[in-house]
Amino acid sequence: xxYFIIDDDPAIRGMLTEMIEDEDLxxxxxxxxxxxxxxxxxLSFKKADIVLIDLLMPIRDGIETIRALAxxxxxxxxxISQVESKExxxxxxxxxxxxxxxxxxxxxxxxxxxxxxxxxxxxDQSIQGIQKSLNxxxxxxxxxxxxxxxxxxxxxxxxxxxxDLGMIGEGGxxxxxxxxxxxxxxxxxxxxxxxxxxxxxxxxxxxxEKLGDQAKEAEIQKEMKAxxxxxxxxxxxxxxxxxSLGLTDYMxxxxxAYSSTFFDxxxxxxKMLELEDKSNKVSSQSRNNMKKFIQVLFMEAxxxxx
Numbered sequence: 001x002x003y004f005i006i007d008d009d010p011a012i013r014g015m016l017t018e019m020i021e022d023e024d025l026x027x028x029x030x031x032x033x034x035x036x037x038x039x040x041x042x043l044s045f046k047k048a049d050i051v052l053i054d055l056l057m058p059i060r061d062g063i064e065t066i067r068a069l070a071x072x073x074x075x076x077x078x079x080i081s082q083v084e085s086k087e088x089x090x091x092x093x094x095x096x097x098x099x100x101x102x103x104x105x106x107x108x109x110x111x112x113x114x115x116x117x118x119x120x121x122x123x124d125q126s127i128q129g130i131q132k133s134l135n136x137x138x139x140x141x142x143x144x145x146x147x148x149x150x151x152x153x154x155x156x157x158x159x160x161x162x163x164d165l166g167m168i169g170e171g172g173x174x175x176x177x178x179x180x181x182x183x184x185x186x187x188x189x190x191x192x193x194x195x196x197x198x199x200x201x202x203x204x205x206x207x208x209e210k211l212g213d214q215a216k217e218a219e220i221q222k223e224m225k226a227x228x229x230x231x232x233x234x235x236x237x238x239x240x241x242x243x244s245l246g247l248t249d250y251m252x253x254x255x256x257a258y259s260s261t262f263f264d265x266x267x268x269x270x271k272m273l274e275l276e277d278k279s280n281k282v283s284s285q286s287r288n289n290m291k292k293f294i295q296v297l298f299m300e301a302x303x304x305x306x
Contacts, residue, residue, distance in 0.1 A: 001049040005053075025118065033057075043069070051073070075121070093292070101113060165242065171233070175231050182205045182206050206227060242262075243275055
């Protein structure tokens with residue numbers, strides 16, 4: 001794999017280059033000290049597969065750089081930072097970053113994470129190759145989806161993800177499926193003007209759909225509150241499920257795929273330690289980022305439809 005490193009600290013760039021070469025993880029094809037010096041043309045020219053990017057830089061930070069590059073870059077982003085701001089990390093994940101490397105750098109952590117990213121790229125390339133072969137063989141275009149079935153498809157994709165996350169049977173799982181249908185309809189209705197709604201608007205929307213046009217405001221408010229509580233309980237169950245998978249097997253594919261995308265990994269790690277500590281009689285309630293979870297669920301479900 002080809003790596004491009006963006007970090008304002010030359011010592012960090014040097015250490016990353018040395019670690020990548022020592023572990024035979026690939027080749028560093030370029031580096032920059034600020035995000036403002038990098039564009040998709042440069043990454044394409046360098047044939048970069050993976051961009052290692054610091055979150056905090058003086059001119060254009062990692063968040064703005066990922067936002068600027070995400071649409072045109074076909075590879076993967078890996079964040080690097082000493083700052084553990086949940087808001088910054090969550091925004092980077094939302095924009096498409098795959099993993100998060102903490103400073104000071106640890107060779108074992110870097111080797112483990114970059115191997116995972118390499119494997120993911122190889123799997124993606126294999127799937128794309130198979131799809132191209134099938135398209136040639138059948139003579140079909142890349143996309144054969146019928147727009148009228150989008151809502152049904154996203155519900156099916158969402159149900160598969162909810163099953164993977166250990167939430168099947170939880171009351172909030174049906175609310176989450178209704179949320180996916182609501183978001184899909186909103187995206188189709190608004191088109192390019194679509195932005196992710198506020199949580200209160202989402203819960204108001206699914207409450208109104210459930211209760212019908214004749215529902216009173218007090219009834220809608222009551223259903224909104226109940227729905228939010230059901231979803232929050234379902235998210236906590238998903239966190240416990242993913243943390244349990246990590247305790248059993250840290251290399252479990254579902255743990256690798258979901259622990260740092262649907263959740264803040266610090267919360268997953270905290271839950272793992274809590275489950276591991278047999279003497280901890282009272283389970284603390286984790287503060288899951290509900291908006292992030294729903295955003296990722298929606299994006300992952302849409303990705304499965306492609």
